[in-house]
Structures are given as C-alpha cells and as structure tokens.
Amino acid sequence: MNLLDIFLESLIVVIAVVSLVANLLVLLCFTCSAQVRSQVPGIFIMNLSFCNIFIAVLNMPSTLLGVVKHQKPFGDHFCYTVSFMDTFLTTNTMLSMAALSIDRWIAVVFPLTYSSKMRLKNAALMVSYAWLHSLAFSLTSLLLSWVDYSPAYASCTLHLREDAESRVHFMVFTAVFHACTFALSLFILCFTYLKVLQVARFHCKRIDVITVQTLLLLVDIHPSVKQRCLLEQKKRRQRATKKIGIFIGSFVLCFAPYVITRMTELSPSVKIDHYWGIMSKCLVYSKAASDPFVYSLLRQQYKKALFGKYVLSSGLVSQWLNGTPNCL
Numbered sequence: 001m002n003l004l005d006i007f008l009e010s011l012i013v014v015i016a017v018v019s020l021v022a023n024l025l026v027l028l029c030f031t032c033s034a035q036v037r038s039q040v041p042g043i044f045i046m047n048l049s050f051c052n053i054f055i056a057v058l059n060m061p062s063t064l065l066g067v068v069k070h071q072k073p074f075g076d077h078f079c080y081t082v083s084f085m086d087t088f089l090t091t092n093t094m095l096s097m098a099a100l101s102i103d104r105w106i107a108v109v110f111p112l113t114y115s116s117k118m119r120l121k122n123a124a125l126m127v128s129y130a131w132l133h134s135l136a137f138s139l140t141s142l143l144l145s146w147v148d149y150s151p152a153y154a155s156c157t158l159h160l161r162e163d164a165e166s167r168v169h170f171m172v173f174t175a176v177f178h179a180c181t182f183a184l185s186l187f188i189l190c191f192t193y194l195k196v197l198q199v200a201r202f203h204c205k206r207i208d209v210i211t212v213q214t215l216l217l218l219v220d221i222h223p224s225v226k227q228r229c230l231l232e233q234k235k236r237r238q239r240a241t242k243k244i245g246i247f248i249g250s251f252v253l254c255f256a257p258y259v260i261t262r263m264t265e266l267s268p269s270v271k272i273d274h275y276w277g278i279m280s281k282c283l284v285y286s287k288a289a290s291d292p293f294v295y296s297l298l299r300q301q302y303k304k305a306l307f308g309k310y311v312l313s314s315g316l317v318s319q320w321l322n323g324t325p326n327c328l
Contacts, residue, residue: 004275005067008067008275008278008279008282009064009067009068011282012060012063012064012067012282012285013064015056015060015282015285015286015288015289016056016057016060016061016064016285018289019052019053019055019056019060019285019288019289020053020056020057022289022291022292022293022297023049023050023052023053023056023288023291023292024053025292025297025306026045026046026049026292026296026297026302027046027049027050027053028305028306029296029297029302029305029306030042030045030046030049032305033301033302033304033305035301035305036301036302036305040103040118040119040120040122040123041100041103041104043120043123043124043127044096044099044100044103044123044126044127045100045295045296047092047096047127047130048093048096048097048100048291048295049291049292049296051089051092051093051096051288052093052288052289052291052292054085054089055089055090055093055285055288056288058082058085059082059085059086059089059155059285060285062079062082062155062156063153063154063155063278063281063285066149066153066154066155066156067154067278070151070154071149072149072156073149073156078156079147079148079149079156080142080147080148080156082155082156083141083142083147083148083156083157083158083159084138084139084141084142084147085138086155086156086157086158087134087137087138087141087147087157087158087177088134088135088137088138089134090181090284091130091133091134091137091138091177091181092130092131092134093287093288093291094181094182094185094251094255095129095130095133095134095181095185096127096130097185097189097247097251097291097295098184098185098188098189099123099126099127099130100295101188101189101192101193101247102126102188102192103118103123104192104193104196105191105192105193105195105196106118108195108196108199108200109195109196109199133180133181137177137180137181140173141158141173141177144166144169144170144173145161146158146159146160146170146173147159148160148161150277151274152265152272152273152274152277153272153277153278153280153281154274154277154278154281155278155281157281158174158177158262167268171266174262174263174266175263175266178259178262178263182255182256182259185251186248186251186252189247189248189251190248193244193247193248194244196244197240197241197244200240201240246294247294250287250290250294251287253283254283254284254286254287254290255283255284255287257279257280257283258280258281258283258284261276261277261280
C-alpha cells in the first residue's frame with residue numbers, strides 16, 4: 001500500500017465522520033427549534049441532511065472498502081443496493097439544493113407573495129418530485145443491470161460490464177441522467193442565485209445612495225465615522241457576492257469533476273485513472289460534509305438552537321450533579 005492509497009483512505013474516513021456529525025447536528029437543530037421546523041426551507045434542508053447521512057453510513061464505507069481491498073466489497077446483491085442508493089441519493093441531494101435556491105429566489109425577488117407561493121404543501125410537493133425523479137433513474141439503472149462495482153472509482157455505482165451489448169443505450173442513459181440532474185440543478189442554481197444577487201445589489205445601491213446623501217448633510221460628522229460607513233457599504237456588497245459564490249462554487253467544485261469524468265469515460269478509447277476516479281468520488285462525498293455548514297449550521301437561528309440545547313443540557317447535568325430535585 002502506497003502513500004496515495006493511505007491518503008485516500010484517510011480522506012474518506014474524515015469526510016464520513018464530518019458528514020455524519022454535521023448532518024446529525026442539523027437534525028438536532030430541527031428537533032429542538034420550533035422556529036427551524038416552522039420554516040419552509042427546513043423541509044429541503046432535512047431532506048438534504050437525511051440523504052447526506054445515508055451517503056456517509058452506506059456509500060462512503062463501501063468506497064473505503066473498495067480502496068482497501070481493491071475489489072468489490074461483499075457480494076453482488078450488496079453492491080447492487082449500494083449502486084442504487086448512490087444514484088438515488090446523489091440525484092436527490094442535487095435537486096434539494098436546486099429547491100433551496102428556488103426558495104431563496106422567491107423570498108428575495110417576490111417577498112410580498114412568498115408566504116402564498118412557498119407553503120409547506122408546496123415544499124412537500126417539490127421534495128416528492130425530487131424523490132420520484134431520483135427513483136426513476138436509479139430504478140432504471142438497476143432493472144437494466146447498469147449497476148456494478150467500478151474499479152476506476154472503487155465504488156458500487158453506475159457501471160456497464162465489459163461484455164454488455166447495450167453500450168449505446170447506456171451512453172444515452174448516462175447523458176440524459178447527468179443532463180437532468182447535474183446540468184438542470186446547476187442551471188437552476190445559477191439562474192436563481194444570480195437573480196438574488198441582482199436584487200441584493202440593487203438594494204445595496206439604494207442604501208448606499210441614502211447613506212451618502214445623509215453623510216453629505218452631516219457636514220460636522222467625524223471623518224472616521226464617514227469612512228466606517230463607506231467601509232460597511234463595501235462589506236455589505238462583498239458579503240452578498242461571497243454567499244452566492246459559495247452556493248454555486250461548492251456545487252460546481254464537488255460535482256463537476258465527477259460528472260465530466262463519467263461523461264468522458266463513455267468513449268471506448270478513454271481509460272480513467274484509478275486514483276483520479278476515486279478522488280473525483282471523494283469530491284462528491286465532500287459535498288455531504290460541507291452542506292450542513294453552507295446551508296444551515298453557520299446561520300444564526302441554527303447557532304441559537306444548538307447553543308440553547310447546550311445550555312439546557314449543561315443545566316440539567318449541573319442540577320443532577322448537585323442533587324437538585326428539579327432535574328427529576
């Protein structure tokens with residue numbers, strides 16, 4: 001075993017642990033905070049977290065065993081199950097991110113009609129579509145026996161056997177699959193978040209004009225105060241651009257290398273390097289670890305939910321240690 005194998009194994013373990021812990025914290029926030037549960041985006045975040053948890057406990061260990069053993073982990077039936085879940089969960093996570101972007105777009109661009117357009121029932125319908133969409137492609141690949149262990153990715157995933165005669169059909173299926181999942185989700189993310197950024201910059205410009213006019217009227221204000229106000233304007237514009245860049249950039253960085261690799265290998269003359277295939281798969285897995293921080297845990301309401309739960313738990317433990325009857 002060389003150093004690169006050890007690095008990949010360690011990387012998968014770290015990603016799996018971070019993914020499991022972070023997504024469980026999101027579920028903890030959802031169960032402890034009525035405010036989080038009452039908000040429509042919470043449905044999409046919960047669906048995303050459940051998918052990420054299943055990826056962490058099922059697909060990542062399977063890939064780890066493939067890297068260690070250099071062969072199919074366990075038997076055929078287990079591999080078929082993991083392959084089915086790999087397609088289903090990856091598709092579902094992409095569509096969940098697209099749904100979250102649609103929610104933000106409606107909230108920012110149409111704030112007066114948001115409550116009527118994004119009800120809990122509408123959010124449930126969007127999640128149901130994500131499930132049906134994911135099931136359609138995963139079941140198709142399973143029924144047509146286009147799932148197996150792929151040495152290039154050390155994973156049970158979409159894979160066409162060497163002796164299969166349906167290469168053309170598999171190529172069409174793969175192209176349609178990635179067009180309807182990755183490309184569609186990326187288009188929705190770019191369209192919605194760029195619209196959000198456009199509206200945010202418009203409002204920032206209006207605030208800047210009002211601020212500058214106010215500063216001009218206050219001729220006796222200290223120069224340091226003026227400078228601080230102008231600096232805050234600049235930070236406000238940069239903050240909006242940074243958030244949009246993280247949403248879209250993390251999606252592209254984690255999924256694009258893997259999707260491009262899968263499309264490239266459809267050519268019979270192309271042979272994917274083993275280590276690059278595993279690395280591209282690790283990038284996909286890393287999205288499960290980053291999603292909780294990108295979409296929830298760094299937001300103020302989730303911090304309050306976690307902090308409140310920590311304070312409550314600490315208080316109960318303190319009462320129990322001091323023998324206070326109130327803890328019973």
